[in-house]
Amino acid sequence: MIDSIAAIGDAGDINCWSGIPFHFREAALARGLAMKACRLNLDRFQQARRWWNLKQIVSGRGQGGYQYSDSFLTGAEAAVSDDYWGATVLTFNQHFPRARTVAKHGGRLLHYVDATFASFCTLGGLAEKLPLQVRQEAIALERENYACSEWVVTMARWTAESVVRDCGVNPAKVVTILPGANLTLPDGFSFPAERGHPGRDRPLILGFVGKDWQRKGLPFLLEVRTELERMNMPAVVRCAGMCPDELAGRRGLEYVGFINKAQEADRFLQFLTGCDVGCLFSTREPLGISTLEFLRAGVPVAGFTVEGVADTIPPSAGFRFSPTATPSTVAQAFYTAFADEKAVEKLREASRSWSPLLTWERCIDEWIELLTTGKIHNPVQPWRENQDLAALSVSSR
Numbered sequence: 241m242i243d244s245i246a247a248i249g250d251a252g253d254i255n256c257w258s259g260i261p262f263h264f265r266e267a268a269l270a271r272g273l274a275m276k277a278c279r280l281n282l283d284r285f286q287q288a289r290r291w292w293n294l295k296q297i298v299s300g301r302g303q304g305g306y307q308y309s310d311s312f313l314t315g316a317e318a319a320v321s322d323d324y325w326g327a328t329v330l331t332f333n334q335h336f337p338r339a340r341t342v343a344k345h346g347g348r349l350l351h352y353v354d355a356t357f358a359s360f361c362t363l364g365g366l367a368e369k370l371p372l373q374v375r376q377e378a379i380a381l382e383r384e385n386y387a388c389s390e391w392v393v394t395m396a397r398w399t400a401e402s403v404v405r406d407c408g409v410n411p412a413k414v415v416t417i418l419p420g421a422n423l424t425l426p427d428g429f430s431f432p433a434e435r436g437h438p439g440r441d442r443p444l445i446l447g448f449v450g451k452d453w454q455r456k457g458l459p460f461l462l463e464v465r466t467e468l469e470r471m472n473m474p475a476v477v478r479c480a481g482m483c484p485d486e487l488a489g490r491r492g493l494e495y496v497g498f499i500n501k502a503q504e505a506d507r508f509l510q511f512l513t514g515c516d517v518g519c520l521f522s523t524r525e526p527l528g529i530s531t532l533e534f535l536r537a538g539v540p541v542a543g544f545t546v547e548g549v550a551d552t553i554p555p556s557a558g559f560r561f562s563p564t565a566t567p568s569t570v571a572q573a574f575y576t577a578f579a580d581e582k583a584v585e586k587l588r589e590a591s592r593s594w595s596p597l598l599t600w601e602r603c604i605d606e607w608i609e610l611l612t613t614g615k616i617h618n619p620v621q622p623w624r625e626n627q628d629l630a631a632l633s634v635s636s637r
Contacts, residue, residue: 241611242268242350243327244276248307248316248336252277254502258529259422261332264352267420267600271608278324280316280336288315302371308335308357308378317341335381339388349388352417354395354526354548357382358406364524383407391610395419395527396548397623415610418551418620420600421536422501422529423509431513431538431592438516439578444468444475446574447515447539449530451482451498456530457521457544458487460567464519465492467571473578480511512537516578520549521570523563528552535622536599538592542570554622557590593629594622 245251251261261277268275289306297303306312317325317337325337326345334357342349360367361375370378386392386409393415394400400416403409438444446465450456461477468475469492478494488495499508512518518534520543527548531541535557542559543549553560559573577583597620606616620632 241273241328241608242275242330244278244324244329246278246280246320246324246329246331246333246337248280248333249282250277250279251332252279257332259501260419260529263420263422263600264332264603267604270601271604273604273608276324278320278329280319284319285312285315288312296371301373305367305370305374305378308374308381313338335378335385338381339385343388348390349385351386351389351392352395353392353399353403355399356402356406359399359402389413391415393417393607393610396551398547398550399526415616416551416619417603417606417610417616418598418622419527419529419532420603421532421598423512423533423536424505425509425536425595426506434588437578437581438584439468439473439475439575442474444473444574444578445514445516446475446477447512447518447534448477448479448520449481449511449518449533450520453479453482453484453487455522455524457519457523458483460521461519462487462490462493463567464570464574467567468575471571471575473575475574478511478515480508509537512539515539517542517559517574519543520552521561522546522549525549531558532598535591535594538588538595540587540591542574551621551623554590554594554627555625557587557594557622597629597632598622 245261245265247257247261249256254262256262265275265277292306292309292311293303313336322345325342326347328348329342330350330352331337332352334353339349358379359365367375386403386407391413392403392409394403397416400414403414404411436442446461448458448461465475465477476492476494480496480499483495496511499511501508512534518531518539518541520528520531522544525547531543531552534541540557541553543553544563545560546563561570602620606619609616621627
């Protein structure tokens with residue numbers, strides 16, 4: 241069904257691309273699917289990268305974008321056994337491997353992407369500052385790869401729209417499958433007992449996870465906390481990941497540092513369950529893995545309904561805000577909800593109901609159904625207002 245997975249790097253390493261390929265493969269193996277990981281050693285390309293960038297600068301073409309170049313892709317494909325390309329390959333990358341290389345070896349290509357490269361090239365996108373020629377060539381290659389891919393599966397709806405609109409892909413072969421949370425609950429796990437009423441018996445704890453603290457909205461969240469304090473609701477922002485010195489000393493911020501999810505799984509789970517609401521106020525976000533992680537831990541979530549975040553905040557278990565919402569607007573919504581004990585209980589119950597559905601095993605099951613029947617009859621879609629969670633729970637077992 242799927243013989244191997246590929247990404248830029250070692251797809252079998254939990255540290256590759258936020259651990260997504262690793263967790264996908266582990267869940268597939270648990271479902272009895274034999275699936276190899278394409279283990280690309282990027283260290284061997286460091287010298288070539290430096291020379292390539294030097295040539296680009298000398299020729300006046302600018303710097304950056306080596307991983308999209310023909311030089312890198314040819315070398316990367318050659319560094320992997322041909323056996324990988326002669327089978328059914330699922331790649332998490334828009335450009336590697338190239339569809340023409342897989343076809344040359346008689347293989348089949350599938351894509352599972354969180355965003356299109358074309359969308360990264362728009363104003364404010366991650367690739368906006370790359371040299372124009374690099375962007376143009378990379379966009380053309382992305383279109384070519386998708387055109388030859390059997391299925392282009394996206395992790396969020398906005399990406400599916402971009403695949404069709406920006407990359408010219410036939411909508412009939414574009415599907416959205418929500419990924420799982422990169423969080424495995426231990427055997428015998430039970431949701432922790434409540435610790436008093438948040439915002440009244442103790443501070444309301446606003447959770448934040450992320451390395452890119454600015455894009456993911458940490459400064460905005462601190463302003464929300466300040467507004468809550470003005471409303472006489474005590475609150476703190478509990479932050480894991482990265483935090484600059486100028487924010488680390490702010491009043492009301494509890495910075496716990498970086499948590500290695502692979503080596504400190506118990507600590508990470510304790511962090512998540514210790515929060516009252518997981519927050520992701522990103523201005524741009526391909527998906528929003530942290531919101532899925534909070535929900536997997538049974539914690540309500542909140543954020544801007546922008547790009548992929550809009551697909552990871554269930555209306556019943558979270559707070560959905562327009563990207564134009566102010567800190568005052570968000571604080572008022574938190575204040576209203578957490579001042580009402582029944583509303584808090586309802587939020588928690590809804591979050592815990594979503595928890596068993598946000599696994600990589602469920603994601604694999606949807607992939608199996610797609611590849612065997614050509615469609616997914618009852619996909620998990622948190623953004624839907626009235627999705628039948630009971631029916632989903634039965635089908636996901």
